[in-house]
Amino acid sequence: EVQLVESGGGLVQAGGSLRLSCAASGFTFDDYAIGWFRQAPGKEREGVSCIDSSDGFTDYTDSVKGRFTISSDNAKNTVYLQMDSLKPEDTAVYYCAADFSCLRVGSAEFLYWGQGTQVTVSS
Numbered sequence: 001e002v003q004l005v006e007s008g009g010g011l012v013q014a015g016g017s018l019r020l021s022c023a024a025s026g027f028t029f030d031d032y033a034i035g036w037f038r039q040a041p042g043k044e045r046e047g048v049s050c051i052d053s054s055d056g057f058t059d060y061t062d063s064v065k066g067r068f069t070i071s072s073d074n075a076k077n078t079v080y081l082q083m084d085s086l087k088p089e090d091t092a093v094y095y096c097a098a099d100f101s102c103l104r105v106g107s108a109e110f111l112y113w114g115q116g117t118q119v120t121v122s123s
């Protein structure tokens with residue numbers, strides 16, 4: 001059974017940091033790209049970042065470049081999203097998802113999804 005479990009969300013003040021974790025199981029981790037997505041109330045789900053550990057490719061949406069860093073620990077089947085300099089507009093439910101590559105991160109059409117973790121940034 002494929003499982004993606006997010007953790008690390010919470011409440012933080014603007015300018016603060018959080019590190020999200022995505023623990024994967026039930027599939028060959030090295031064969032998949034892992035993306036982070038977020039959905040704020042009343043808004044569509046958007047791709048935030050993606051990592052393909054097969055070639056080290058990483059990608060970020062413009063609004064988080066320079067503030068968020070995605071990384072992967074293949075020995076632990078876990079992907080992290082380090083979020084620094086957080087802003088109130090980063091408030092959303094954050095999801096991790098798996099697909100064969102990062103190509104569809106923009107359309108959020110990944111194969112497997114976690115349940116999400118809430119990130120709230122207060123001003």
